Amino acid sequence: DLHFETTAIHAGQAPDPATGAVITPLYQTSTYAQEQVGVTRGFDYSRTANPTRRSLEECLAALEGAGSYGLTFASGMAAIDTLLRLVKPGEYVVVSNDVYGGTFRLFDKVLAGYGLAFTFVDASIPAQVEHALRPETTLVWLETPTNPLLKIADIAEIARRVKSSRPGIWLAVDNTFASPYLQQPLALGADFSVYSTTKYIAGHSDVVGGAIVTRDAGAYERLKFLQNAIGAVPGPMDAWLTLRGIKTLALRMERHSSNALHIAEFLQNHPAVERVIYPGLDSHPGHAIAQRQMKMFGGMISIILKGGESAARRMTAATRLFTLAESLGGVESLIEVPAVMTHASVTGSALEIPGGLVRLSVGIEHVDDLLQDLEQALNE
Numbered sequence: 001d002l003h004f005e006t007t008a009i010h011a012g013q014a015p016d017p018a019t020g021a022v023i024t025p026l027y028q029t030s031t032y033a034q035e036q037v038g039v040t041r042g043f044d045y046s047r048t049a050n051p052t053r054r055s056l057e058e059c060l061a062a063l064e065g066a067g068s069y070g071l072t073f074a075s076g077m078a079a080i081d082t083l084l085r086l087v088k089p090g091e092y093v094v095v096s097n098d099v100y101g102g103t104f105r106l107f108d109k110v111l112a113g114y115g116l117a118f119t120f121v122d123a124s125i126p127a128q129v130e131h132a133l134r135p136e137t138t139l140v141w142l143e144t145p146t147n148p149l150l151k152i153a154d155i156a157e158i159a160r161r162v163k164s165s166r167p168g169i170w171l172a173v174d175n176t177f178a179s180p181y182l183q184q185p186l187a188l189g190a191d192f193s194v195y196s197t198t199k200y201i202a203g204h205s206d207v208v209g210g211a212i213v214t215r216d217a218g219a220y221e222r223l224k225f226l227q228n229a230i231g232a233v234p235g236p237m238d239a240w241l242t243l244r245g246i247k248t249l250a251l252r253m254e255r256h257s258s259n260a261l262h263i264a265e266f267l268q269n270h271p272a273v274e275r276v277i278y279p280g281l282d283s284h285p286g287h288a289i290a291q292r293q294m295k296m297f298g299g300m301i302s303i304i305l306k307g308g309e310s311a312a313r314r315m316t317a318a319t320r321l322f323t324l325a326e327s328l329g330g331v332e333s334l335i336e337v338p339a340v341m342t343h344a345s346v347t348g349s350a351l352e353i354p355g356g357l358v359r360l361s362v363g364i365e366h367v368d369d370l371l372q373d374l375e376q377a378l379n380e
């Protein structure tokens, strides 16, 4: 029963039995010598299993409590795609209507063409999720906080309503924005925690990856089969980098969250800003739920500028520390305009994002330097 910080450093990462190496070795190999035909030491081919990847999978599982299983993938999208193979043609998926643009694209432009049906609802209202359930529904897909509107869905309340409607319906939560340090979906009643480990888990903007964590042994076996059958697995180097990042996840999330809260409060009082969206502010409609289900409020802030898209373009060109780039969750601060960058694929759909919305991924630099950078960029 170790604490999160200790688990992140030790779970799945005992010193290497062959050499005593304290850090999990990078097993950069595709195949493994067999003593006789079929006699292996547990590894035969790296698509199926690799020791470095296994360490990462064990660590991610341990971070969500005893009895959890972890699987990792080549990207967050590969993890989501593999999970969706649990849903068969003719079945329904209820989805929160403000999901990551790439998730929306996969559901709407790819999987819908294979006979899966998607119903989009405002999951910040649990009754909307419940009312959208049909006899053919097998999966409910939530993201909280969402990207980029930072809406909050009440995981425990939705789990209760979904499971009392029909216990067999799965609940998956994309927990990328919170990370397992700030939010534990499985403990709140979800069946699957899904991650783009590219973001906070790896945390250094140097690797793309994904993960699924579950306590459902049957679903785990099926997903493990699918992971090998489909083959969208991370390479050993990517697994190694992610393991390295995970060791400091708790420290980083604390600093991301405290920096972001300071910055959100500053921006709230700036005359160029129409609205600040941050779950840590009293003004956020999901603040009370976030306070209950999250440890802190995370490093993501969205702001709506009074001057619309042209103001957003000017501000993001004027920051010096906040780098204009897609992605999030790294130690360095990033800034972007979702409507024309990360969320361009939802333009024209119900998920369209206002042009004046600027998304900040607040890093772990000194907060005073970040505040000064935003102030000079907004004053331009």
Ligand SMILES: *Cc1c(COP(=O)(O)O)cnc(C)c1O
Residues within 6 Å of the ligand: 075, 076, 077, 078, 100, 102, 103, 143, 147, 174, 176, 177, 195, 196, 197, 198, 199, 208, 209, 210
């Ligand atoms: C980035 C992201 C994804 C996709 O992950 P990739 O690693 O880019 O494939 C999925 N969900 C959320 C919330 C994300 O931010």
